[in-house]
Amino acid sequence: MLRKLALTAAFCLTAVSAQAHDYNLGDLKIVHPWSRATAPSAPAGIAYMMIDNRGVSDKLLKAASDVAKAVELHTHIMDGPIMRMRQVQDVDIAGGAETKLAPGGLHVMLIGLKAPLKEGTTFPMTLTFEKSGSVTVEVQVQGISAGAASHGASPETKRKQ
């Protein structure tokens, strides 16, 4: 609890910049959870992070946040030339390895946003792992085109309409 408060306090000081921030949960380190700002009408948002596992293999079972009506774990698959999203039941977090939730791959889908995600703000998201338990992280909302190497926010959200 004290550690969480300390992290939150440290984070508040740097909230306006897109600096890296991370959270420890047993052998797991959740590195820089982030999301993109959404257009006012966008029905969905997406969150990303990197999970560094210094212990034995684990599984990300669930992500939860009050910013959306439903939160799902997704991946992208190639369907011929088209990249599509597909829900997955859980995400393998291999031991001694880094698992990336990043544009074009695994991600957390925030379906039915209650309000647009605004750049420079943060929102809490609780991650539940099979062995390591749960941790609540603050997701940084970055610019609408942040990290858009593979695809932007708009094609993603259009598909959900």
Ligand SMILES: [Cu+2]
């Ligand atoms: Cu998705």
